Amino acid sequence: MTHTPPAGLHPETLAIGFGYDPSSAQGAAKPPVYLTSTYVYPSAEHAKAVHAAYFDGAPVPEGGGYIYSRLNHPNLDMIEQRLAALDKGEDAAVFSSGMAAISAITMQYLRPGDAVLHSQPIYGGVDSLLYNTLSGFGVRPFPIADALSEDAMWTAAEAAMADGPIGLIMIETPANPTASIADIAVAAAVAKRVAEKQNGRRPLVTVDNTFLGPFVQTPLAHGADLTVTALTKYCGGHSDLLAGGVSGAKAVVEPLKKLRMVLGSHLDPFSSWLLLRSLETLPLRTARAGSNALLVATFLREHPKVTGTTYIGFADNASPSRQVLDKQATGYGSTFSFTLKGGEGEAFRLLNKLRVLRMAVSLGGSETLICHPATTTHYATPKARRDAVGITDGTLRVSVGLEHPDDLIADLAQALEAV
Numbered sequence: 001m002t003h004t005p006p007a008g009l010h011p012e013t014l015a016i017g018f019g020y021d022p023s024s025a026q027g028a029a030k031p032p033v034y035l036t037s038t039y040v041y042p043s044a045e046h047a048k049a050v051h052a053a054y055f056d057g058a059p060v061p062e063g064g065g066y067i068y069s070r071l072n073h074p075n076l077d078m079i080e081q082r083l084a085a086l087d088k089g090e091d092a093a094v095f096s097s098g099m100a101a102i103s104a105i106t107m108q109y110l111r112p113g114d115a116v117l118h119s120q121p122i123y124g125g126v127d128s129l130l131y132n133t134l135s136g137f138g139v140r141p142f143p144i145a146d147a148l149s150e151d152a153m154w155t156a157a158e159a160a161m162a163d164g165p166i167g168l169i170m171i172e173t174p175a176n177p178t179a180s181i182a183d184i185a186v187a188a189a190v191a192k193r194v195a196e197k198q199n200g201r202r203p204l205v206t207v208d209n210t211f212l213g214p215f216v217q218t219p220l221a222h223g224a225d226l227t228v229t230a231l232t233k234y235c236g237g238h239s240d241l242l243a244g245g246v247s248g249a250k251a252v253v254e255p256l257k258k259l260r261m262v263l264g265s266h267l268d269p270f271s272s273w274l275l276l277r278s279l280e281t282l283p284l285r286t287a288r289a290g291s292n293a294l295l296v297a298t299f300l301r302e303h304p305k306v307t308g309t310t311y312i313g314f315a316d317n318a319s320p321s322r323q324v325l326d327k328q329a330t331g332y333g334s335t336f337s338f339t340l341k342g343g344e345g346e347a348f349r350l351l352n353k354l355r356v357l358r359m360a361v362s363l364g365g366s367e368t369l370i371c372h373p374a375t376t377t378h379y380a381t382p383k384a385r386r387d388a389v390g391i392t393d394g395t396l397r398v399s400v401g402l403e404h405p406d407d408l409i410a411d412l413a414q415a416l417e418a419v
């Protein structure tokens with residue numbers, strides 16, 4: 001089901017109410033959770049009409065269009081409409097996790113022999129999907145040396161096209177945890193050039209927008225075909241659910257919904273309901289986490305035991321990454337890394353002294369989380385590859401939350417004393 005948001009409304013307004021019509025639920029101001037696995041048909045004719053609507057795109061019959069919750073359910077419809085509106089897409093598909101969403105894209109849009117160009121570093125789960133799982137099915141991943149440069153992207157494209165077609169260009173910007181930036185418009189331009197060499201087959205450009213979210217960056221507006229978001233993070237925002245979303249043109253998103261039906265990787269009704277509620281406060285949370293992050297990053301940058309931070313707001317205004325970031329995003333997010341003088345010993349001493357910041361992987365929750373990537377999120381990544389992307393033994397990643405910034409800074413200050 002696709003609904004167009006009313007013209008002229010701001011995203012903050014759409015985040016509150018769009019996608020739910022109280023008249024569909026006896027006037028309830030807030031949507032019910034449709035905790036049912038299946039839907040009763042009022043007649044055999046209705047059942048046939050509902051299936052014609054789902055499978056052939058016929059009009060949804062009067063009296064409801066749901067069949068079975070793996071195919072679709074009202075809470076999923078609501079969250080998909082709202083996410084599409086915020087991502088400025090025609091449609092969205094929501095999955096049971098970020099990885100479920102990304103896996104579906106690769107299964108739908110790649111075939112054996114296809115290459116995937118990707119920015120680097122790329123989220124560990126995606127790295128494993130491309131290099132361990134899909135390479136076993138003949139998919140050929142190619143890293144892009146510098147995703148800010150059209151020349152570097154084209155070099156990777158030419159190397160990939162030497163042995164077969166390119167099916168996808170997968171960009172993560174900013175990247176986890178180094179905050180490397182990729183130029184979305186350049187990726188779109190390269191996809192167009194590739195199409196000329198591939199008899200018109202244009203690779204889809206996907207952008208993982210998990211780190212900034214729809215209130216800071218809308219990749220579709222910069223030429224991406226699909227925006228992918230681990231909704232588990234900022235969009236969910238309370239570290240209490242897992243979900244993934246894909247937004248884009250209806251013609252590109254609809255096949256993902258059909259694939260999701262057979263994979264069974266839809267988001268369940270309760271998590272969809274929680275997520276819809278979370279989106280209402282996403283702009284407020286994004287702004288507060290962003291201002292807290294600037295204060296925490298400033299404290300860390302000036303601390304004598306810290307050698308550097310990846311907070312993107314500190315990048316030189318004239319640097320290519322900053323220029324691209326300012327072109328395609330309106331803020332700097334609130335997840336970044338910082339590096340201590342020393343190595344694992346110093347990092348562990350700091351972590352074990354913290355009282356307010358919580359030590360956990362993941363990011364984007366209301367609480368501030370911190371982890372040591374080399375021994376947690378990137379445990380399975382060989383040291384040489386970690387070092388190459390700037391994840392050293394002294395690097396810590398922090399996802400700044402919504403606490404009072406003075407408490408966060410005081411906690412870090414006392415823990416740094418122990419280093």
Ligand SMILES: Cc1ncc(COP(=O)(O)O)c(C=O)c1O
Pocket residue numbers: 097098099100123125172176208210211230231232242243244362
């Ligand atoms: C950038 C990025 N993309 C995708 C994912 C995968 O999301 P999920 O854990 O919901 O599968 C993550 C998870 O950390 C991530 O950080």
